[in-house]
Amino acid sequence: MAGPRITVVGASLAGLRTAEALKAALPQAQLTLIGDEPHAPYNRPPLSKDVMESFAGGDADETEAFGKLLLRSKLTPEDVSIRLGVAATGFENAGVRLADGSLVRSDWVIAATGIRPRRLPLPGNEDIRHVLRRFDDARALAPMLQPGKRLAVIGAGFIGCEIAATARKLGLHVTIVEPGPQPMMRALGPRVAAAMAALHRRHGVTLLTGRMVEAFQPGRVILDNGKEIEADVIVEALGSLPNTEWLAGSGADLSDGVLVDDTMRAIGAPNLLAVGDIARFANPLFDDVPRRVEHWCIPGFTAKRAAQTIAALEAGDTPEPGFSPLPSFWSDQYGMRVQAFGAPALAETQTVVEGDLSQIGEAPVIVEYARDGALTGVIGLGAPPALIAKHRARLMAALTPKETA
Amino acid sequence: MKVHVNMDICLLHGQCVIAAPEIFxxxxxxxxxxxxxxxxxxxxxxxxxxxxxxxxxxxLG
Known part of the structure; x- marks a missing residue:
């Protein structure tokens, strides 16, 4: 008997890992993987760092550079039908409608369409304004990063800060404009964010916080205090928007990504699941508030969970309850690794337990994050792996899944 | 099965130590x-x- 028709929309890390997990859990499934990019699934984190650097230097062969990013997979063409370069435009009872008008008939649909960069709704300087999310974005931006050029980065999140660090290494003059009081403040909290601001300034970045962009004029960024920044290249790094428009009318809650239960099934759309950056789920390690989590580790966790769910339902079983993955993320800036475990963003207090934040980038620092007196996360700054592992183990012991209401 | 880590590209994230502590x-x-x-x-x-x-x-191979 033929297995269920399962369509995974989004051919990146989350989509690929989901297809692999489905193949392992349901060998008879008829799998289709759809991606709007022309590229086979690839790894994005190096785009703002190594890839950018090697492209900018002009010493990278594009095919070879992409080859390093390409995600290795055991899936064969017999295992999964892969359709690249075509976007999904609609979710219908019968399946997924594609931009070329065709319908991929599906018993199950898994949304893995990820996010796209938010853009400033201001006209001007279109020829020098860039974003960074995809390989093609990196390919377009990198040749602009030449020594001596002036780069304006709008937004001091991780992507903006990593690009700034890479550009400083490449010899550009870099200005960051950030509306908030510190860079990466939401993810790192005020104390560590302030230390990161100092690190960027020490490396020669002009960091303007508490400032918004009011307008663009040719070769200039105009701020809300009237200050003008001259720029040869501009990067908009203002966070992301979930790619869920194609799911309009599906019945799912699309208010921020796709609201899913602890089995990755969309609330309100029984045959739809969501994984990766767009899945909004509660993590009982912390509380019962559903959140999207844009970390590299989440695709792997949610992919396996979604595959288990479909396999259980196809077998007539109920998926096992409970889904509480430990989030982790990292960022590399100026040769220093920021490595986080847990959910530092949920904390109210930060405590330095090893090192000294004034020594950031020079000596290891470990910071604990807590809410209501309970640990929610730990971050290592330039800390050796064995030291971080010790604190991660302590965090794991402190975090126990909480009963949801 | 043989396990090898290409130390030219390893950046010591430590995720393998978490996923498979008996191996890494x-x-x-x-x-x-x-x-x-x-x-x-x-x-x-x-x-x-x-x-x-x-x-x-x-x-792995």
Missing amino acids: SFDDSGDLHWVEVIDDSQVADAEAASDACPEQAII
Whole structure:
């Protein structure tokens, strides 16, 4: 008997890992993987760092550079039908409608369409304004990063800060404009964010916080205090928007990504699941508030969970309850690794337990994050792996899944 | 199954140590060590570690 028709929309890390997990859990499934990019699934984190650097230097062969990013997979063409370069435009009872008008008939649909960069709704300087999310974005931006050029980065999140660090290494003059009081403040909290601001300034970045962009004029960024920044290249790094428009009318809650239960099934759309950056789920390690989590580790966790769910339902079983993955993320800036475990963003207090934040980038620092007196996360700054592992183990012991209401 | 880590591309994220602590470990000086030949019961852990590696530095074969 033929297995269920399962369509995974989004051919990146989350989509690929989901297809692999489905193949392992349901060998008879008829799998289709759809991606709007022309590229086979690839790894994005190096785009703002190594890839950018090697492209900018002009010493990278594009095919070879992409080859390093390409995600290795055991899936064969017999295992999964892969359709690249075509976007999904609609979710219908019968399946997924594609931009070329065709319908991929599906018993199950898994949304893995990820996010796209938010853009400033201001006209001007279109020829020098860039974003960074995809390989093609990196390919377009990198040749602009030449020594001596002036780069304006709008937004001091991780992507903006990593690009700034890479550009400083490449010899550009870099200005960051950030509306908030510190860079990466939401993810790192005020104390560590302030230390990161100092690190960027020490490396020669002009960091303007508490400032918004009011307008663009040719070769200039105009701020809300009237200050003008001259720029040869501009990067908009203002966070992301979930790619869920194609799911309009599906019945799912699309208010921020796709609201899913602890089995990755969309609330309100029984045959739809969501994984990766767009899945909004509660993590009982912390509380019962559903959140999207844009970390590299989440695709792997949610992919396996979604595959288990479909396999259980196809077998007539109920998926096992409970889904509480430990989030982790990292960022590399100026040769220093920021490595986080847990959910530092949920904390109210930060405590330095090893090192000294004034020594950031020079000596290891470990910071604990807590809410209501309970640990929610730990971050290592330039800390050796064995030291971080010790604190991660302590965090794991402190975090126990909480009963949801 | 044989396990190899390409140390030219490993950036010591430590995700393998988390995913498969019986195969991968750090010593006190922070160097990564791994079991080079594993038995069938450890293959799933090794594959999980390989998938969890952000640099795709783990080669199983």
